[in-house]
Structures are given as structure tokens and as C-alpha cells.
Amino acid sequence: MKYKFGAFLLATLGTGYAYSKYQAHKEHQSQSSWLISDAIKVLKPFPPIKSVADYQKLYQASEQPYALPKNIQLQFGFKARPDNADVIELNEFNEDNERIIFYVHGGAYWMQPIYFHYAMLHHLAKELNARIVMPIYPKAPAHHAPEVHDMILDSYKQLLAEEGVKPENITFMGDSAGGGFQLAFMQKLRDLDADLLPRRAILLSPWLDVTMTNPAIDAIQPLDPMLNTGQLRFQGEKYAGPLAPSDPLVSPIYGDSSNLPPIDVFTGTHDILFADAKRFKSLALEHDWDVNTHIYPKMLHVFSSLPIIPEAKESLAEIIDIIADAD
Template sequence: MASLRARLINLALPLFGIKSFFAEPERMEQRLAKARRQKPQRPKAKWHKRFDIVEDATRGYPVVTITPKGGAAAGAPHLLYLHGGGYVLDVAGLHFETVCKLCERLGASATVPVYPLAPEHKAPEVLAAMRALYGEVTQLHGAANTTVMGDSAGGGMSLALAQMLKADGGDMPASLVLWSPWLDATATAEGQAEIEDKDKMLAQVGLRACGEAYGGGLALDDPRLSPLFGDHEGLPPMAIFSGTSDILLVDGRHLAGKLRALGKKDFEYHEYAGMCHVWMLLPMPEANQALEQTAQFITRARAV
């Protein structure tokens, strides 16, 4: 059973308007205009006492680098974290909070791109930018020391990036971590409609609208938007986390099924009963458990 804190948070989620955003795509343009006027969110002051946090905008979009004071621990990984938000919403404070917590657990450093957003920017442009950034990160830290990870849309982008690397012969990261990943932009998978009533954050109609905004004319089942339909052979060790109160549960299950069908043994699938979308970003015991499992997976994957 979900913890009391998790159940209380789930009851409170409608108050934040996330579900309304995804359930009313006809108002998305108006809401995005308002979101673009808000001050960008960055790590809280407390994290600046524990990390050197540097922001660089010379690539045409901001990139935030987080390094423990005194440097990363010997042998620690480097995290390239791609944030969620349906490809249309900016990085949130909760993303930075969670990345910093994970860096503390691992003694790790991290790179968090505040990547260009749809509908102003489309998938081919954004993925090319993330491919170039990955090249920079791995030149500094080594592909074998790098974990690519993300939540929701960022989880989908992480998998799409790995598929791009395979296609162009690039060095693979040590591992992938996908938290509540959005892997199928068509948002039409069997079972999603039945889950939607208990999902307090997402709606199929809004996901499709975001996919169309990000795709810029690409078919919604194009692997750049929907890496579930891409090539999964030869990818790095992978950890997938899904919650049963999230319509994207179906995406996580389908990916795990495809990996099993390929005979892959180097992936983990963690399904949390009663958990909402991206619960690992929220203040609840189940988030701490997911972070610990993530840290253990990243450490094991680098030891292989």
C-alpha cells in the first residue's frame, strides 16, 4: 500500500493544475505564454553550500552543471539529466532538488540542460542539440562514466538519444535511467484510458497535443518522438520506473516487455503500486526508495 504521505500528495495534486493543463489542450497556448513569463527555476540556496553550481548559456540554451564542493568522489559517475514537462514546460525546482539528492548519494556531478522547448523548437533540433551536448559531456567525463537519465518526456528523450547514438556509432553511456518515461507520443495504447481517471497529472489528449507540438510534422509514432517503436538492440543497461496510477505505466510495461523479448538481462523494471507520475520527484518515502534503487543501479551498471 502507498504511504500516507503519498496518498495525501496524490489527493493534493489537482490543486496544482497539472491535470487541467493536459486535459484542456485548447488552452495550452495561453498557459504556455504565461509559463514563459515566469522566472526560471534553479537549485535552492542550500544546494549552493554543498555544490558548485554553474550555468552556461553559450550553446544558445542554458546548461547547469552541478559538482560537489571539492570535486566528485573518486570513481563517481556523471549524470546527464533530461527534465520532463511534455517537451513544452521548463525545468522545475523539483528536478534540481532530486538531481542534487542523487548526486549526494553517489558523490556524483551532473549536467542539466535547460533545453529548447516546443512548440518554438522541434524534435530534430532539440535531439541534435542533446546529441552534441552528450558528446561534450562524455569528452570530459568518459562515456563509461556517464549515466543518461530523465523523467517523463526527459525519459523518452534519454531513450531516443541512446537510439541515435547506436545509429551513428557513438559511444554508449554506462547506463540509462527512465523515471515514469513517456515513450509513445500517440498516447493511444490499450489500458491508458482505464488508468486516466486515477491519474491526477496526465491526460491522453494533452500528451498527444504536446507530441504534435514537439514533432513539428513528424508522425507521432516516429522513434524520435516515440522511442518505444525504435531499435532496442545494443542499448546500455537500463532501469525503468513506473507507477500504477500513471497513464504512462503502459509505456514502461511495454518497453520492459520488448527488452525481455530481446533476451536482455541487463535491465531492471520497477513498478510501484499506487504511485503517481514522477513520484520520485516528490517528498514521500517511495521517492527515497526509488532514488536509492536508482543509485544502486547506476553503481552496479558501471561495475560491469
């Protein structure tokens, strides 16, 4: 799903400046973050699935190969790997493989990466002198969790097979579905071969439980301008395919996160997935897992990918410090 910047700006600017300033002050958040939340209510970036026709359209889209947009190539320098067109890279800032971000993008496992993914990753690459590697995994509903795990494992092993690439130089990152996947993937890697694990992981608004059964979600739903509990539950079931939605490969909150690298979770309180981020934090404290949770009041889903808001800039600065300090 691509954001249309003209529509985005029109919707944002359509809200009265004085009113938005008042509301933002009242809610104790930045004016720009309040405006974006209000605009998202109008734009509805995740199309509703209300009919068989809606589903069939999305099914057909999930069968199509991904083509890296020309504007992304020109503006940010991302390229498909010459030996694997399903892996997108940015290698402009670091060619010695001393700092790599292995990124799995979000979109409920149904959608391709959007402009804001690339803009955020370009910023991180530039600030950290890092190489970005992002597998474009097969999408639901035509494809399911086992296929996604197989593809990303192959992509990761391909990366490790390159000269000079070591797991201790790699940070796993992911947003939303991609964040949930990275936790499930690390649990799987630990069981396959702990030597494959990366240096650390950073999860942005991770989707940790596709069953969406946490009762705390209900109180957050009216505050979330972006996500819908029922639709996510449906999309999660389709992504799971032959697996149960509660299988740790699909919903890693039900898995064992012991003996994993340090994990930093970034989450906002106006995101329905915040409920499970809090639950994961409690589990980490109970089991002594190495998890640090960064909670941003009033922030919406994957707010870190919206660098025009101060809270996003603050979170990205934190992320940059975390990765840099790990060296």
C-alpha cells in the same frame, strides 16, 4: 511550471488526517503519498490548454530563454556552464568526472525544470559523489524534436570533449518526456557511433509513446491525478513537428532498443504512462533487451522526485545502488 509550496502544503494539510490515514491504509500505500496524490488533484500542476489564448501564452513562453532561478543556485549550488548557458551543472561533489549523471528533465517537452528536479538531483549528487549535467533543451510548441535532438547531442559531445570525461563514467537519466528522450537518444547514438553510449540509463516514468494510443491507458486514466491523455497527445504532436508522432526519435517504443546499455525503468501503476512502460518491458523480454522494470503499486507520475514520501525514498535508494554498483 513551478510548484508553490504554500499552496501545496495547504492543499495537502486540508485533507483530514484520520480520513487520509484510513484511505492510505485501504489503498495499501503510505499516507503521505495518498495525501500528495489528493493535493495534486487540486493543484493541477500541468495547466490545461483549453483555448487559443492558453496555447498562445504557452507558445510565447517556449520562445523565451531559460533563466536559472536564484533560489536554486543558492539552495542547491546549480550553475549555468560559463561556456554554454543552456546547460546547467552541479559540480560541487565530484570534480574528477569519475561519475556523471547526464539528465534530461521532463515536462511534456513544453515546460522548464521545476524545484523537485533540482532537489532530487542534488540528493543523488551528494549521495553518489556525482557531477550533474542537465541540458535545458528548446521547448515546444515553438521548437520541435529535431532541434531538441541536435541541442542535446551538441551538449553531450561538448561534455565528452572535456578532459577526463569518458562515456563509461556517465549514467543517462531522465523523467517523463526526458526519460523517453533518453531512450530515443541512445538509439540514435548507437546508430551514429556505439562508442558514444553511456554506461547505463535510468528512466523515471518515461514517456515512450507520444501517440498515446495504447488501449491500456484508458483503465489507468481515472487513477492518475496528474496527467491527461488528450492533452499529452496534443503536446506530443506539437513536439514532433515535422516528424510523425510515431517516429522513434519522438516515440522510442517504436524503435530498436537492441545493443544498448542496461536500462532501469521506474514506474508507478497510477500513472497513465505505466501502460507503455509495461509494453516496453514485454518488448524487452521478447527481444532480449537489457531492461529492468521497477514497478511501484499505486504510485503516480514521476513519484521518485517527491522524496517526502517513503516510496520515493525507496526508489531513490534503489537508483543510488544501481549507479554505485555499476562502478
